[in-house]
Amino acid sequence: MDTKADPSAIPSGRGKAVDEAAQVAGLGDRHGRGWGPRNTAGVAIASSMRFERICHDYGKGAVLDDVSVAVEAGEVLCLLGPSGSGKTTLLRIAAGIDMPVSGTVWIDRKRVAGDGVFVPPEKRGVGLVFQDYALFPHLTIEQNVRFGLTGVERNTAREQARHMLSRVGMEEYANAWPHQLSGGEQQRVALARALAPRPGILLMDEPFSGLDSRLRDSVREGTLGLLRETRATAIIVTHDPEEALRVGDRIALMRDGCLVQHGTGEELFYSPVNLFAASFFTELNRFATRVVGGRVETPLGGFEAPGLSEGARATVCVRLPDIVVEPWSAKGEGLAGRIAGRRFVGIAELLELFVEGYEEPVRARARAGTLPPGISDVRVRVGAGAQMVFPG
Numbered sequence: 001m002d003t004k005a006d007p008s009a010i011p012s013g014r015g016k017a018v019d020e021a022a023q024v025a026g027l028g029d030r031h032g033r034g035w036g037p038r039n040t041a042g043v044a045i046a047s048s049m050r051f052e053r054i055c056h057d058y059g060k061g062a063v064l065d066d067v068s069v070a071v072e073a074g075e076v077l078c079l080l081g082p083s084g085s086g087k088t089t090l091l092r093i094a095a096g097i098d099m100p101v102s103g104t105v106w107i108d109r110k111r112v113a114g115d116g117v118f119v120p121p122e123k124r125g126v127g128l129v130f131q132d133y134a135l136f137p138h139l140t141i142e143q144n145v146r147f148g149l150t151g152v153e154r155n156t157a158r159e160q161a162r163h164m165l166s167r168v169g170m171e172e173y174a175n176a177w178p179h180q181l182s183g184g185e186q187q188r189v190a191l192a193r194a195l196a197p198r199p200g201i202l203l204m205d206e207p208f209s210g211l212d213s214r215l216r217d218s219v220r221e222g223t224l225g226l227l228r229e230t231r232a233t234a235i236i237v238t239h240d241p242e243e244a245l246r247v248g249d250r251i252a253l254m255r256d257g258c259l260v261q262h263g264t265g266e267e268l269f270y271s272p273v274n275l276f277a278a279s280f281f282t283e284l285n286r287f288a289t290r291v292v293g294g295r296v297e298t299p300l301g302g303f304e305a306p307g308l309s310e311g312a313r314a315t316v317c318v319r320l321p322d323i324v325v326e327p328w329s330a331k332g333e334g335l336a337g338r339i340a341g342r343r344f345v346g347i348a349e350l351l352e353l354f355v356e357g358y359e360e361p362v363r364a365r366a367r368a369g370t371l372p373p374g375i376s377d378v379r380v381r382v383g384a385g386a387q388m389v390f391p392g
Contacts, residue, residue, distance in 0.1 A: 046073040046233045047108050047200030054103035056089055063089045065257045076234045078248030085254040087237045088205055095128055095203050096121035127194035129204040133186045135178040142174035145193045164192040184215045202234040241281045253277055275315055275390045284317040285362055299358035303387045315390045320365035322386035326379045334381030355380055
């Protein structure tokens with residue numbers, strides 16, 4: 001049966017084991033379909049965007065408080081943070097859906113919001129991909145993609161829509177309806193619709209959060225590849241730090257409406273500005289202490305405390321993988337410890353340890369197979385330079 005002629009013949013998208021295996025292998029979605037040929041999507045004229053001292057509220061306290069951040073042309077910026085941090089509000093202000101209470105938004109060198117200026121969404125040259133994809137249920141897939149191609153001759157619009165659907169591997173579903181597609185397929189269509197008009201900036205609000213973990217990886221990598229190919233500027237909202245590290249050229253970490261830190265993934269992960277930034281990306285062991293003689297003492301040893309005054313309170317943090325756990329040796333380096341619990345989690349083991357002189361367990365993460373089964377007595381030490389010392 002010709003699926004193009006009869007949309008009812010299109011598969012429902014409920015995957016089978018063989019399709020999931022293809023997806024995990026990176027061959028496509030859970031139907032085994034790929035993302036179409038590379039270097040065929042067309043190139044957008046990327047724009048930059050800059051937020052200057054943005055403040056906003058909905059009448060119940062500040063949602064955004066003096067936020068300044070920029071995304072360069074062709075760059076992918078991830079707005080990262082917990083729920084209620086102001087990420088989506090900043091995206092809505094970027095799109096022109098909301099007007100900031102104060103502050104200025106620039107696209108390239110043009111002011112689009114602030115100082116009495118407000119450019120509506122349809123004149124900003126931005127594309128939008130919402131969390132629920134927002135496909136029109138009464139329009140076919142092709143008609144959904146053509147929706148944003150206003151002012152384009154009908155045949156040209158149809159050709160552009162088909163071309164973009166082909167690039168995301170969905171051309172054979174042009175005559176289908178949104179309800180006949182799986183979540184991953186709907187995400188592809190939403191992406192095709194947003195990119196078809198060649199926007200200077202693409203705005204995406206948690207676009208992968210509704211997908212299961214296996215499908216999320218496949219769709220996310222395909223989306224990132226398409227963004228690179230079209231050279232579009234993108235701002236992506238996410239609450240998932242791993243996702244931000246994987247897709248963002250730069251990350252803007254937010255909390256309670258404020259910008260905490262802005263930089264590359266490496267900068268935020270290895271040089272967090274405070275305890276919140278450090279703990280957002282990974283689990284930590286935390287030790288409360290005070291500065292004595294320019295150093296801080298913890299159950300895992302003493303460390304330098306640069307920049308902190310004598311007698312000041314401090315929190316010393318160590319990531320779980322940065323704690324080295326080795327079989328006991330009387331001549332080894334580190335502290336004597338005992339394994340109180342261990343749990344296999346795939347390529348790693350999560351360990352709970354007790355060290356001499358400390359009543360609380362210390363957590364560590366070791367590569368699976370590095371510690372013999374049944375071992376109890378171990379040596380524990382912190383990897384060189386792995387500790388982080390924060391005030392308070």
